[in-house]
Amino acid sequence: MCREASGVSDHPSTQDVGVALEGVLAGSGxxxxxxxxxxxxxxxxxxxxxxxxxxxxxxxxxxxxxxxxxxxxxxxxxxxxxxxxxxxxxxxxxxxxxxxxxxxxxxxxxxxxxxxxxxxxxxxxxxxxxxxxxxxxxxxxxxxxxxxxxxxxxxxxxxxxxxxxxxxxxxxxxxxxxxxxxxxxxxxxxxxxxxxxxxxxxxDTPLDPSGLPTRRCILAAGWGELPASLCDRLRGGGAVLLDVAADVASGEYWLLDGTRGIAMRDGQPSGRHVAMPDIATSDAGDGAAPCTRLVAVIAERALSIPSLAAWHLGRATSHEHAPQSVLSAAHVALWRDGTPWVNGRLLRFGDGRLAVQIDPVP
Incomplete structure (x- = not known):
């Protein structure tokens, strides 16, 4: 399962540059x-x-x-x-x-x-x-x-x-x-x-005339974990309940930067942060059944590293906003362990839970 916190977790950077320096440049050119x-x-x-x-x-x-x-x-x-x-x-x-x-x-x-x-x-x-x-x-x-x-x-x-x-x-x-x-x-x-x-x-002005470096991030409605054997048996029409879900009714979505997630609304952090730990694989060696992670992907975006650093700290940015409205339709792509797998339709229950129903194969 994922760990959710109201503050910021101590995550490693997804780049091999100085993490401390990346932090002091958060939100700045x-x-x-x-x-x-x-x-x-x-x-x-x-x-x-x-x-x-x-x-x-x-x-x-x-x-x-x-x-x-x-x-x-x-x-x-x-x-x-x-x-x-x-x-x-x-x-x-x-x-x-x-x-x-x-x-x-x-x-x-x-x-x-x-x-x-x-x-x-x-x-x-x-x-x-x-x-x-x-x-x-x-x-x-x-x-x-x-x-x-x-x-x-x-x-x-x-x-x-x-x-x-x-x-x-x-x-x-x-x-x-x-x-x-x-x-x-x-x-x-x-x-x-x-x-x-x-x-x-x-x-706000970048030091380099060419601008700022970016990282490609995933915008997601949520994600869940299933035993790999159960995932293998899923067919068109079947559904997957998401363990962690955004409040899509209010326009919220998850911005996934590597293994770090930030809940976003109106282009700025909405206050929730998560860290996704490694999941058990087939070579875990401890007798645990191998698991797979399914992510309901809405879109991909390249976002500047200073803005990402600010959002991870829970800070709003003035010069750059994340996409404000990304769920234009109920259709999402279901990614399996970081790779596009199948397409599906987002289902929302009255209590706020989300599921993805897999599209039938033509």
Whole structure:
């Protein structure tokens, strides 16, 4: 049987992207905040191919690692006002670490290693050790005695030229005046970013010009579970009682996103959420009779991931609504274990229960 709750269950994401990041983008095209003198926007980006994989450490009390991918040409342009370089490949090996450390550098924020003799030589500026020491002492007289506070902004440790698959990923766009750098998140710690996103300004405008990624979802009147042997004996004219049913009389239906279900009415969540556990199969091995799940499917729709994330949290969305009226007729498709099986007609009983009567085979 399915578990129904009034709140939100802790379900895994149906995508292999950062689940925590998906949550902070719920209902938004992107979010925006400032880090030092740099504007940071976080959202979905569609990119990939040959480029640079950026590995950075993040110190949040416990040091973690995070990885991003960026376009090599855009990375060189991003550094143009601080360190003019034709390309990553053109850098002498001794200069690569210093150049890489500028990737996440933000004006007004100290970045570990941002000023060092090697970079000063690369940019033609003089290294003034005494001036730096005097400034540090003015800001923190006990700086030598007290350890530096950990920072939760990434510090790049390595960069390598690597190709990645072109697909949708959550990423960040750094912008400083006319220069911008898009970085797609690959893996690693994200709390440093989710913490900032929770206090960021949301926007309905997608970060990527092509829009937002979508997932294909099922709009259903309900579903039920039967022993597989009984399902095999069903014929035209037979009926299946649905264990979980929408209040179709009020226009409600179930939006099924993988194994997660959201009751929808007027294009927004109506307050009910379910999780559909795995059902016993023929190789269950515990002596239980194998079962099959039958879903009364009204339609399929591709819906944006940020909207789905918001609906799973029970939030209404302003920029996108789910279909408002989907049951235009009593006919539905009965899916068996995720595959279209037979067509049928929806039957509604006086107590609100639903059943599907299978159409006769011509």
């Amino acid at each position: 992107c979010v925006r905040f400032n880090e030092g003198g740099t504007e940071v926007r976080v959202g979905w980006l569609y990119a990939g191919g040959d480029g640079l994989v950026v590995t950075a450490r993040v110190d949040e009390g416990v040091v973690g690692q995070t990885r991003f991918w960026c376009d090599a040409r855009q990375w060189a342009d991003w550094l143009g006002d601080r360190l003019p370089v034709p390309s990553w490949d053109a850098l002498p090996p001794d200069w690569q670490a210093s150049a890489a450390s500028l990737t996440f550098a933000t004006e007004g924020v100290d970045t570990e290693g941002e000023d060092d003799p090697q970079r000063e030589a690369m940019t033609g500026r003089a290294w003034d050790t005494e001036k730096r020491a005097a400034a540090t002492h003015r800001e923190c007289p006990d700086a030598q005695a007290a350890p530096a506070a950990p920072t939760s902004w990434p510090q790049v440790t390595t960069m390598t030229r690597e190709p990645v698959e072109t697909t949708w990923r959550i990423g960040i766009v750094l912008q400083r005046e006319a220069r911008r750098l898009a970085l797609m998140h690959l893996d690693g710690v994200t709390s440093w970013l989710t913490d900032r996103c929770q206090h960021a300004l949301p926007s």
